[in-house]
Amino acid sequence: MMDITALRGDTPACANMVHFNNAGAALMPQPVVDALTGHLALEAELGGYEAEAAAADGLAAFYSEFAALLNADPSEIAYIENATRAWDMAFYGLPLKEGDRILTHASEYVSNYLAFLQLAQRRGIEIDLVPSDASGQIDVEAIPALITPRTRVIAITHVPTQGGLVNPAHEVGRIAREHGLLYVLDACQSVGQIDVDVQRIGCDVLSGTGRKYLRGPRGTGFLYMRRALADQTDPPFIDLRAATWTGPNSYEWAPGAKRFENWERYMAGQIGLGVAVGYARAIGLPAIEARVVEISNQLRAALTDIPGIDVQDLGTRKSGIVTFTKDGVAPQDIFKALKAQKMNVSVALTTSARLDMVPRGLTEGLTRASVHYYNTEDEVSRFAAAVGAL
Numbered sequence: 001m002m003d004i005t006a007l008r009g010d011t012p013a014c015a016n017m018v019h020f021n022n023a024g025a026a027l028m029p030q031p032v033v034d035a036l037t038g039h040l041a042l043e044a045e046l047g048g049y050e051a052e053a054a055a056a057d058g059l060a061a062f063y064s065e066f067a068a069l070l071n072a073d074p075s076e077i078a079y080i081e082n083a084t085r086a087w088d089m090a091f092y093g094l095p096l097k098e099g100d101r102i103l104t105h106a107s108e109y110v111s112n113y114l115a116f117l118q119l120a121q122r123r124g125i126e127i128d129l130v131p132s133d134a135s136g137q138i139d140v141e142a143i144p145a146l147i148t149p150r151t152r153v154i155a156i157t158h159v160p161t162q163g164g165l166v167n168p169a170h171e172v173g174r175i176a177r178e179h180g181l182l183y184v185l186d187a188c189q190s191v192g193q194i195d196v197d198v199q200r201i202g203c204d205v206l207s208g209t210g211r212k213y214l215r216g217p218r219g220t221g222f223l224y225m226r227r228a229l230a231d232q233t234d235p236p237f238i239d240l241r242a243a244t245w246t247g248p249n250s251y252e253w254a255p256g257a258k259r260f261e262n263w264e265r266y267m268a269g270q271i272g273l274g275v276a277v278g279y280a281r282a283i284g285l286p287a288i289e290a291r292v293v294e295i296s297n298q299l300r301a302a303l304t305d306i307p308g309i310d311v312q313d314l315g316t317r318k319s320g321i322v323t324f325t326k327d328g329v330a331p332q333d334i335f336k337a338l339k340a341q342k343m344n345v346s347v348a349l350t351t352s353a354r355l356d357m358v359p360r361g362l363t364e365g366l367t368r369a370s371v372h373y374y375n376t377e378d379e380v381s382r383f384a385a386a387v388g389a390l
Contacts, residue, residue: 002283002287002291002373004373004374004376007029007283007373007374008374008376010029010030010031011027011028011029011030011374012030013027014027014374016342017342017343017344018342018343018344018375018379018382018383019344019372019375020299020322020343020344020345020369020370020371020375020379020383021344021345021346021368021369021370022193022212022213022320022370022371022372022375023161023189023212023213023320023321023346023368023370024211024212024344024346024368024370025211025212025218026192026211026212026213026214026215026372027215027372027374028215028216028217028272028276029215029276029279031275031279032215032216032217032272032275032276032279033272035058035268035271035272035274035275036217036268036269036271036272039051039055039058039267039268039271039272040268042054042055043267043268048267051267052267055267055271058271058274058275059267059270059271059274061271061274061275061278062077062079062270062271062273062274062277063077063079065274065277065278065281066222066224066274066277068281069191069196069277069280069281069285070191070196070197070198070206070224071197071198071199071200072198072199072224073227073256075227075255075256075257075258076224076225076226076227076230076256076257077222077223077224077257078222078223078224078225078257078258078259078260078261079220079221079222079261079265079270079273080207080221080222080223080260080261080262081219081220081221081262081265081266082209082219082220082221083186083188083207083208083209083221084111084221085221086207086208086221086222086223086260087111087112087115087184087186087205087207087223088111088115088236089223089235089236089237089260090184090205090207090223090225090233090260091112091115091155091184091205092115092119092235092236093233093234093235093236093260094152094153094182094184094233095234096119096123096125096152096153097123097124097125098123098124098125099124099125099126099150100123100125100126100150100151100152100153101125101126101127101128101148101150101151101152102116102125102126102127102128102151102152102153102154102155103128103130103143103146103147103151103153103154103155103181104116104127104128104129104130104154104155104156105129105130105132105138105156105157105167106129106132106353106355106356106359107132107137107138107156107157107160107162107163107165107167107353107355107356108155108156108157108160108186108353108355109157109160109161109186109188109352109353110351110352110353110354112155112157112186113355116155126150128146128151129355130142130143130146132314135314135315135316136165136314136315137165137166137167137168137314137315137316137317138156138167138168138172140168140171140172140175143172143175144175144179147179147181151179151181152181152182153181153182153183153184154172154175154176154181154182154183154184155183155184155185155186156169156172156184156185156186157185157186157188157189158185158186158187158189158190158194158196159187159188159189159190159193159194159319159321160189160353160356161188161189161321161348161352161353161368162323162348162352162353162356162357162366162368163312163313163314163315163321163323163348163356163366164296164300164313164314164315164318164319164320164321164322164323165313165314165315165317165318165319166190166194166315166317166318166319167315168317169185169201169203170200170201170202173200173201173202173203174202176202176203176204177202182204182205182229183202183203183204183205184203184204184205184206185201185203185205185206185207186207186208187206187207187208188207188208188209188212189212189213189319189321190208190213190319191206191208191213191214192208192212192213192214192215192280192288193213193288193289193292193319193320193372194285194289194319195285195286195288195289196285198224198226203224203226204225204226204229205223205224205225205226205229206223206224207221207222207223207224208221208222209221209222210222210269210272210273210276213292213320213372214273214276214277214280215276215279215280215372216269216272216273216275216276216277217266217268217269217272217273217276218269219266219269220266220269220270220272220273222273223257223260224257225256225257225260227256227257230255230256230257230259230260231253231255231256233259235259235260237262238251238259239262239263240263241254241258241261241262241263242254242258242259242260242261242262243259283373287373288373291373292319292320292371292372292373293318293319293320295320295371295372295373295375295376295377295380296318296319296320296321296322296371297318298377298380299322299369299371299380299383299384300313300318300322302380302381302383302384303322303324303384303387305384306384306387306388307388308326308327308328309324309325309326309327309387309388310324310325310326310327311323311324312324312325312360312362312366320370320371320372321368321369321370322368322369322370322371323348323366323367323368323369324366324367324369324387325362325364325366325367326367326387326390329390330364330365331347331348331364331365331366331367332347332365333390334367334387334390335347335367337386337390338383338386338387341386343382343383343386345367345368345369345370346368346370347365347366347367347368348365348366348367348368349365350362350363350364350365369383
């Protein structure tokens with residue numbers, strides 16, 4: 001059983017507002033704030049390089065904590081400055097050439113799809129869209145028929161930014177393994193709210209951020225890449241952290257996922273994110289997932305009871321992201337009205353998920369309320385009342 005009172009005590013801002021923007025940036029718990037500010041104070045006291053040396057254990061803990069969280073080896077974990085750059089470093093390093101094909105889904109995140117389009121122009125790769133099933137998630141049964149001799153990669157988003165859908169990552173992984181395809185999973189919205197195991201999922205690459213459901217600092221991200229793949233991948237950028245200059249005309253890549261890192265990093269952020277992962281693991285990801293599902297289901301039910309509200313979440317399995325529209329009220333106006341009442345939400349724009357939202361007629365966007373385990377039933381009731389009164 002979670003001690004919600006104690007967890008909210010670690011999150012003082014909970015007393016001042018209703019924070020339903022955890023898919024944007026969750027509230028950091030006090031131990032994470034202390035780790036951040038503590039290292040910054042150390043840098044001010046000792047100097048940046050000297051503080052890094054003094055904090056060697058905290059920096060190393062980042063890798064062991066993530067390895068335990070994802071069921072990976074520490075050598076398969078890299079610290080990257082954000083989720084998009086982590087995904088880019090992996091994807092642009094894949095040996096794709098003209099005529100190779102990528103399978104994806106209409107729920108794919110905008111930055112990822114832009115990369116597909118760029119490589120289509122640069123290298124002549126082809127993009128194949130897997131259709132949705134009746135629930136709106138990727139149609140797993142349709143994937144085999146779309147695989148050709150030139151199909152190289154399946155790349156999907158686990159939990160899309162624009163709704164509560166949880167794509168069936170394990171089932172997609174099974175098909176990728178059966179057909180010998182590389183499997184790239186954007187887990188930016190899922191790690192921290194869902195118990196994610198890279199071995200069970202079977203993905204070769206997984207990327208994510210610190211600021212969302214992991215409750216870590218902004219400006220932090222992470223990358224998992226299966227060791228055998230990492231050791232043969234040529235990342236798009238290189239520096240003295242990623243490789244060693246072995247001779248006038250030669251260099252050697254760092255082993256494993258370290259080849260995707262930069263030497264100059266946000267050290268306080270790396271330490272803080274490691275602490276955030278440890279904080280989540282101490283609570284337990286299965287317990288976190290169950291609590292998030294419980295609170296988000298309560299929110300969906302409360303919003304569904306309000307006249308003029310349409311909950312827009314797709315999929316047979318749903319996450320802590322709850323999206324909705326209200327008749328006659330634009331999402332931006334809902335955002336502003338709730339903000340004035342110290343209730344934080346965000347707006348999912350059409351430009352973030354054009355292939356999904358435009359066919360559904362969601363051209364004005366969606367209001368996105370995303371809950372976490374520290375949110376309460378009382379907050380759900382107050383939020384629903386505020387939405388109903390708009």
